[in-house]
Amino acid sequence: MRVPMIAGNWKMNTTVGEAVDLVKTMRKNLDKISNVDKVICPPFVSLATIRELIKKSSIKLGAQNLYFAEKGAYTGEISPLMLADLCEFVIIGHSERRQYFNETGEIVNQKIAAALKVSLKPILCIGERLEENEAGKTEEVVAEQLNSSLAGIDDLNGLLIAYEPVWAIGTGKAATGEQANETISFIRRNVARLYDDKIAREIRILYGGSVTSANAAEFMQQPEIDGALVGGASLKDTEFLSIVTQTAVIKPRK
Numbered sequence: 001m002r003v004p005m006i007a008g009n010w011k012m013n014t015t016v017g018e019a020v021d022l023v024k025t026m027r028k029n030l031d032k033i034s035n036v037d038k039v040i041c042p043p044f045v046s047l048a049t050i051r052e053l054i055k056k057s058s059i060k061l062g063a064q065n066l067y068f069a070e071k072g073a074y075t076g077e078i079s080p081l082m083l084a085d086l087c088e089f090v091i092i093g094h095s096e097r098r099q100y101f102n103e104t105g106e107i108v109n110q111k112i113a114a115a116l117k118v119s120l121k122p123i124l125c126i127g128e129r130l131e132e133n134e135a136g137k138t139e140e141v142v143a144e145q146l147n148s149s150l151a152g153i154d155d156l157n158g159l160l161i162a163y164e165p166v167w168a169i170g171t172g173k174a175a176t177g178e179q180a181n182e183t184i185s186f187i188r189r190n191v192a193r194l195y196d197d198k199i200a201r202e203i204r205i206l207y208g209g210s211v212t213s214a215n216a217a218e219f220m221q222q223p224e225i226d227g228a229l230v231g232g233a234s235l236k237d238t239e240f241l242s243i244v245t246q247t248a249v250i251k252p253r254k
């Protein structure tokens, strides 16, 4: 049985003070929901403070990125070792990193390997751009991203995948539950091809892209979708709580 997960990707939003306020507003209600993994991914500068704030709660922490080297002369970068002390998850290969920071499949692959080496659980993001979607290339693109991201990785060790069609991110134009379910099912079959059926059955695959409290149920009702990576709506306490609550009702842990 795959435990559903709702992860909030705060992106480059919130000062430390704002992050503290947001966690304090959400903490108590989120903590009450026990059959969903609730993960928040604030900016690096807030991780240590938030870690303390949620220490006694069931809320888990993730980072939004890392660099693959362990340490050294890489001014401005954050290493896997530094994060391993602070959080459990790390988003890797988000489309905004691929688009604005030139992250290639090879870089994503190195980051995945580096995260797994220190037992951080990567949330690997893959998804097609609008023109690729319109050209009917969705499956080709996600299969290629999966192959390159996971090249040479033998043990997935808690890795999750987030299917995030780029055209749905921050646009208010989400995929339909059915579309997302179909592509996620395709991704799962590819995991079986690259690894085996058991790993494919167990790996959690999230949908991401304009998920809100209004459409969350549509995604959670789909059998292949194990949760959501939520951007904009994760910055509003009532929205995030509603998405988590709906997930707990629709996908009860057995």
Ligand code: PGA
Residues within 6 Å of the ligand: 009, 164, 168, 169, 170, 171, 172, 208, 209, 210, 211, 229, 230, 231, 232, 233
């Ligand atoms: P969005 O972002 O929910 O604001 O579309 C999702 C994401 O980028 O992870």
